[in-house]
Amino acid sequence: MSSATQPTLRQHLTDLLRTALQTVAPEHWDVDILLERPKQASHGDFASSLALQLARSLKTNPRQVAERLVAALPVSDLVAKAEIAGAGFINFTLNSNARTAVVATILSAGTAFGRDVASGQRVQVEFVSANPTGPLHVGHGRGAAYGASLSSLLAFAGHEVSREYYVNDAGRQMDILAVSTWLRYLAIHGQVLPFPPNAYQGDYVFAMAEQINVAAADRYVRQADAVLGQIHPTDDLDERLDGFILAGKTLLGEGWQAIHAHVLHEQLTDCRADLEEFGVSFDEWFSERSLYDSGQVAAVVDQLAAHNHTYEKDGALWFRSTAFGDEKDRVVRRDNGIYTYFASDIAYHLNKFARGFDKLIDVWGADHHGYIARVKGALTATGADPGRLDVTLVQFVSLFRNGEKAAMSTRSGEYVTLRQLRHEVGNDACRFFYMLRKSDQALDFDLDLAKSQSNENPVYYVQYAHARICSVLAQWASDGVSDIAVLQQADLSLLDHEREVALCQRLAEFPELIHNAARDYAPHALAFYLKDLAADFHSWYNAERVLVDDKPIRLARLALAVATRQVLQNGLSILGVSQPESM
RNA sequence: GCCUUCGUAGCUCAGUGGAUAGAGCGACCGCCUCCUAAGCGGUAGGUCAGCAGUUCGAUUCUGCUCGAGGGCACCA
Numbered sequence A: 001m002s003s004a005t006q007p008t009l010r011q012h013l014t015d016l017l018r019t020a021l022q023t024v025a026p027e028h029w030d031v032d033i034l035l036e037r038p039k040q041a042s043h044g045d046f047a048s049s050l051a052l053q054l055a056r057s058l059k060t061n062p063r064q065v066a067e068r069l070v071a072a073l074p075v076s077d078l079v080a081k082a083e084i085a086g087a088g089f090i091n092f093t094l095n096s097n098a099r100t101a102v103v104a105t106i107l108s109a110g111t112a113f114g115r116d117v118a119s120g121q122r123v124q125v126e127f128v129s130a131n132p133t134g135p136l137h138v139g140h141g142r143g144a145a146y147g148a149s150l151s152s153l154l155a156f157a158g159h160e161v162s163r164e165y166y167v168n169d170a171g172r173q174m175d176i177l178a179v180s181t182w183l184r185y186l187a188i189h190g191q192v193l194p195f196p197p198n199a200y201q202g203d204y205v206f207a208m209a210e211q212i213n214v215a216a217a218d219r220y221v222r223q224a225d226a227v228l229g230q231i232h233p234t235d236d237l238d239e240r241l242d243g244f245i246l247a248g249k250t251l252l253g254e255g256w257q258a259i260h261a262h263v264l265h266e267q268l269t270d271c272r273a274d275l276e277e278f279g280v281s282f283d284e285w286f287s288e289r290s291l292y293d294s295g296q297v298a299a300v301v302d303q304l305a306a307h308n309h310t311y312e313k314d315g316a317l318w319f320r321s322t323a324f325g326d327e328k329d330r331v332v333r334r335d336n337g338i339y340t341y342f343a344s345d346i347a348y349h350l351n352k353f354a355r356g357f358d359k360l361i362d363v364w365g366a367d368h369h370g371y372i373a374r375v376k377g378a379l380t381a382t383g384a385d386p387g388r389l390d391v392t393l394v395q396f397v398s399l400f401r402n403g404e405k406a407a408m409s410t411r412s413g414e415y416v417t418l419r420q421l422r423h424e425v426g427n428d429a430c431r432f433f434y435m436l437r438k439s440d441q442a443l444d445f446d447l448d449l450a451k452s453q454s455n456e457n458p459v460y461y462v463q464y465a466h467a468r469i470c471s472v473l474a475q476w477a478s479d480g481v482s483d484i485a486v487l488q489q490a491d492l493s494l495l496d497h498e499r500e501v502a503l504c505q506r507l508a509e510f511p512e513l514i515h516n517a518a519r520d521y522a523p524h525a526l527a528f529y530l531k532d533l534a535a536d537f538h539s540w541y542n543a544e545r546v547l548v549d550d551k552p553i554r555l556a557r558l559a560l561a562v563a564t565r566q567v568l569q570n571g572l573s574i575l576g577v578s579q580p581e582s583m
Numbered sequence B: 001g002c003c004u005u006c007g008u009a010g011c012u013c014a015g016u017g018g019a020u021a022g023a024g025c026g027a028c029c030g031c032c033u034c035c036u037a038a039g040c041g042g043u044a045g046g047u048c049a050g051c052a053g054u055u056c057g058a059u060u061c062u063g064c065u066c067g068a069g070g071g072c073a074c075c076a
Helices: A005-024 A050-058 A062-072 A096-112 A138-156 A172-188 A203-216 A224-229 A237-252 A254-277 A288-293 A296-306 A341-354 A366-381 A418-425 A427-434 A447-452 A458-477 A484-489 A498-519 A523-543 A551-575
Strands: A046-048 A079-085 A089-094 A122-126 A160-167 A284-287 A310-313 A316-319 A330-333 A359-365 A389-394 A397-401 A443-446
Touching (some): A005 A089, A062 A089, A089 A096, A096 A551, A138 A160, A138 A359, A138 A389, A138 A418, A138 A427, A138 A498, A172 A203, A172 A237, A224 A237, A284 A288, A288 A296, A296 A310, A296 A316, A296 A330, A296 A341, A316 A366, A330 A341, A341 A359, A341 A366, A359 A366, A397 A447, A418 A427, A443 A447, A458 A523, A484 A551, A498 A523, A498 A551
Parallel strands (some): A122 A359, A397 A443
Antiparallel strands (some): A046 A089, A079 A089, A316 A330
């Protein structure tokens, strides 16, 4: 089943021009023939600048070239007229049946309308991947909304998509969370130690300390003096924090592993629930630690060393990333023998390729942009194809409350969580709001506006169009007719009003919109399209009554309404936004 | 200093190698005895930051200048 009506229509016109071109200028038979949708209705349904492109090499003025091309165009029952305008544009106006045919196509294709044919390509999208050291904040929410919408968009565009969350369960940050929790736990038992300012301060840390207290009573209690005795005095905050971590490992032994495992499990569980409520789910939660446990990290570093891509300096092992376009070499194994995050990330990406994905898409925070060169460099060095990795950067979200930028610090615990945001403005508004900005543009999220004036959020505008159509259909059904299938027989030639034509054109754009948005990793384009579609619908709805007495017209308009509803559903589904039947 | 994102209406932002650059909000004027007014119609509002280049054509591509944000760890 081909639901992609418009590409074939576009192809049809391209073929017509190609045929004409072979008559007029056969030596240019292979020139690219581009068709665009004119902004102005008076310029027809499609326009070509082919004559302008050819004019110079033909040494003829563009209008004359256009005249010859038009004269050589084969007859088509889809084209009403081909006119020459402006400097030499050829404007095609379609027959009304060619314009409205999309309605029938949508009704028969249903939820498949707009889908591309299967590409056979396996794509993996890795996103969010936040350290499980605290609640997700609104920045993570943007990555989640973007990654989820992009994944759905790619799937709709015919790719086989796998969604993955990379769990950083092996690093120092997790140790810091564990020690933060332990210190709060010790305080419950009266062993009060100075809480490091660079440890995790959030309330959830107290909550986890209490959980451990309930489960383990005083099993992990150590005397404050004993803890302090393990720590060498230093003014360096990071060194002191590492001292606390080492003290915990030394004094607790197995108990440290238990606390570490508990806080990890708690945070991951919370994170997963948060995302599920947000309509964001993953096929795979991939553990960083598993790369160490299976020896993959050591193996990849050995592989780099074996090919002379590394060298020792200052006790550390460096990857020669400058040989692959990076601006400086990078450490893969520190002087203390511990691998860097970079080392495990190389292993991670090789692991992804080994799983058979044709294309990897990493959705990263914009602060990781300097990281791209070294990862691609490492992939090149290990024989992988860096061209199969696309990194999409999502810019920061700045929260504004009372007109002032809200402080955002994970460590200090002073930030608005994704969960708070969702509860304040609703999941639908959140998902849609995040899509109203290109991913690579900074997003200012005005909390007061989102909360107090959520009625002005465009998501309601789009959903309202859907609800209105449902309402019309419900009233039509109350006349004793409820079989939407009967609309397949509607005489669509009756859809000849200006706003009906405009709405049909908008609907017809959907397949190529999907195709282009998927190609560009740009789900925001879909959000803007849906706004435009809703606007075209509301405009038509206000101008023309659907449930008129004239039965043929009534059926034709119902068919158009149902087709519109279908495209709204297909589009909103991709964005993870619900489609209410009433509002 | 280097890398990167950006500069479009009063504000927030889309968009494009093409013909008269769009939307929402804000302002102003209108529209419900009629399928949901969470809607619609209209008016006003622009040197697409600036300069040069490529092009038949540049707001779009290239370079430079000015201005804004972000990044440049043996953190993740």
